[in-house]
Amino acid sequence: MIETMNRMNRISRKLLQKLGRDPNPKELAEEMEMPEEKIRKIQKISLDPVSLETPIGEEDNSHLGDFIANDDEMAPPDTVIHRTLSDEIDELLKNLTDREAKVLKMRFGLQGEKEHTLEEVGQHFKVTRERIRQIEAKALRKLRQSSRSKNLKPFAKYFTGTPIKKRERKKKREEDEVLGPTEEISENEEVFEEDDDLDGEESSKVSSPAIIDEDVF
Numbered sequence: 001m002i003e004t005m006n007r008m009n010r011i012s013r014k015l016l017q018k019l020g021r022d023p024n025p026k027e028l029a030e031e032m033e034m035p036e037e038k039i040r041k042i043q044k045i046s047l048d049p050v051s052l053e054t055p056i057g058e059e060d061n062s063h064l065g066d067f068i069a070n071d072d073e074m075a076p077p078d079t080v081i082h083r084t085l086s087d088e089i090d091e092l093l094k095n096l097t098d099r100e101a102k103v104l105k106m107r108f109g110l111q112g113e114k115e116h117t118l119e120e121v122g123q124h125f126k127v128t129r130e131r132i133r134q135i136e137a138k139a140l141r142k143l144r145q146s147s148r149s150k151n152l153k154p155f156a157k158y159f160t161g162t163p164i165k166k167r168e169r170k171k172k173r174e175e176d177e178v179l180g181p182t183e184e185i186s187e188n189e190e191v192f193e194e195d196d197d198l199d200g201e202e203s204s205k206v207s208s209p210a211i212i213d214e215d216v217f
Helices: 002-019 025-032 036-047 076-093 098-108 118-125 129-145 147-158 163-179
Strands: none
Touching (some): 002 025, 002 036, 025 036, 076 098, 076 147, 098 129, 129 147
């Protein structure tokens, strides 16, 4: 049963990318060459709550709750979405320099990072928050121009801008009304010293979907 559920998750991810939405049981049944009723039963099993006191193994001294490491673990459908999204963002980040990727990871809470404000990221790199805003804007332009950016469109309905991003957009609009739009850096302008500690950093897996934002893609 576990192998079948894992296979269904893999096929669900593939169909999500292809269709731009969650596949229905009939579509899954056709792809997996299984009866639709069996697909529905598997989905029901995967979603049914299981008691943390359920015994594991032949003895009763070990329970399911003993093996749960994360209280916030996602339900199977969310896991499928997040895994697929994680892979897509991972590929997108390869279009950026290590420096730009690091800024986006800190700003959007990617790769296990906590989401940071402009001020916090600026303090980390010892630059102004406006400079961080410029780097972020430049990096997001690169992502929009990537041919893979269209693969993030299907995920937009699942996520909205995070509270930090919404507050900062409001603050930016208020600043622009008073001071006028801020000038962005040119494509060739260097922001960090060449010998900073970011050059060896890799852009691998992500753990947050916060980059899916109505103002990003």
